Amino acid sequence: MTDNAVGPPPLTLLGLGAMGTALAKTWLDAGHPLTVWNRTPGRAEPLAAAGAAVAGTAAEAVAANELTVVCLLDDASVGAALDGADLAGRDLVNLTTSTPAEARARAGWAKERGARFLDGGIMAVPPMIGVPEAGGYVFYSGDGALFEARRETLAAPAGTVFVGEDAGLAALHDVALLSAMTGMFAGMAHAFALLRKEDVRPTAFAPLLSGWLTAMAGSAGQAAEQLESGDYTRGVVSNLEMQVAGSATLLRTAEEQGVSAELLTPYLALMRRRLAEGHGDEDTTGVVELLLRP
Numbered sequence: 247m248t249d250n251a252v253g254p255p256p257l258t259l260l261g262l263g264a265m266g267t268a269l270a271k272t273w274l275d276a277g278h279p280l281t282v283w284n285r286t287p288g289r290a291e292p293l294a295a296a297g298a299a300v301a302g303t304a305a306e307a308v309a310a311n312e313l314t315v316v317c318l319l320d321d322a323s324v325g326a327a328l329d330g331a332d333l334a335g336r337d338l339v340n341l342t343t344s345t346p347a348e349a350r351a352r353a354g355w356a357k358e359r360g361a362r363f364l365d366g367g368i369m370a371v372p373p374m375i376g377v378p379e380a381g382g383y384v385f386y387s388g389d390g391a392l393f394e395a396r397r398e399t400l401a402a403p404a405g406t407v408f409v410g411e412d413a414g415l416a417a418l419h420d421v422a423l424l425s426a427m428t429g430m431f432a433g434m435a436h437a438f439a440l441l442r443k444e445d446v447r448p449t450a451f452a453p454l455l456s457g458w459l460t461a462m463a464g465s466a467g468q469a470a471e472q473l474e475s476g477d478y479t480r481g482v483v484s485n486l487e488m489q490v491a492g493s494a495t496l497l498r499t500a501e502e503q504g505v506s507a508e509l510l511t512p513y514l515a516l517m518r519r520r521l522a523e524g525h526g527d528e529d530t531t532g533v534v535e536l537l538l539r540p
């Protein structure tokens with residue numbers, strides 16, 4: 247322990263899939279003594295050659311260091327891997343993608359076993375890990391004191407954004423961003439489909455598409471202000487009535503181009519419903535109200 251007292255602190259990592267392996271490399275490169283464990287032992291061999299200690303069981307790996315980071319497939323695999331490990335007095339950071347409810351339950355489970363707990367949601371793919379200019383980061387939530395104490399170690403692979411003491415918040419932020427991204431991918435698929443049969447090269451169109459989406463992404467700030475004030479008419483530029491009328495052109499163009507409108511219609515149906523309820527002077531933000539189930 248004395249040898250490490252002045253250097254980067256040691257830690258344990260459970261899980262050497264694509265993401266776990268990328269994380270392991272950055273901690274080793276940053277000089278952290280690292281103990282690793284993986285269910286399939288062969289995946290640890292390249293890391294052992296790079297200086298990692300390889301534990302025979304997850305329980306041995308957890309026992310090796312005060313801090314354990316877990317990056318496994320899903321919450322069930324976390325439970326399976328840590329079954330039987332002594333977590334008393336340990337710091338547990340779970341970077342496995344979970345739902346908010348799973349993260350909250352895992353936080354309670356860790357607390358019952360005497361561990362401090364942080365949940366993390368990784369906003370990066372493996373090639374972005376250890377590459378600060380790639381812009382990847384990890385949402386953290388849970389024990390704020392643990393986050394402060396381990397901040398430097400956690401910052402080695404990617405940026406860190408702490409979003410609150412409620413352990414479910416990191417997963418919630420993660421999934422909210424991924425859900426928004428899914429809608430964006432749907433929109434891009436529809437746009438490319440419209441042009442597919444025409445003499446327009448996708449590579450010529452792509453910069454126009456990404457430029458427009460980037461410009462429109464700024465509207466998130468206005469929507470947020472409207473949601474906080476409860477006034478969806480605040481600062482409206484293109485009101486709902488106009489947008490619903492304009493959407494008829496979107497549908498007719500899809501028809502003309504022989505493209506299914508199935509990616510557009512669910513959202514347009516919500517806009518029409520909100521309009522029918524008498525909110526034509528609002529922004530489209532009011533659609534959020536229709537999505538909330540009682």
Ligand SMILES: NC(=O)c1ccc[n+]([C@@H]2O[C@H](COP(=O)([O-])OP(=O)(O)OC[C@H]3O[C@@H](n4cnc5c(N)ncnc54)[C@H](OP(=O)(O)O)[C@@H]3O)[C@@H](O)[C@H]2O)c1
Pocket residue numbers: 261262263264265266267284285286289317318319320322323324326327341342343344368369370371372
């Ligand atoms: N890859 C990405 O782009 C990315 C991005 C953001 C977040 N994440 C998240 O990071 C986590 C890991 O992803 P990954 O890409 O590394 O996945 P992966 O390459 O599929 O690796 C999965 C890991 O989980 C282990 N595992 C699966 N079931 C297990 C069980 N029942 N008991 C013990 N270990 C088990 C696997 O062990 P074996 O080697 O023995 O199969 C392996 O170490 C996931 O939650 C993922 O959502 C990934």
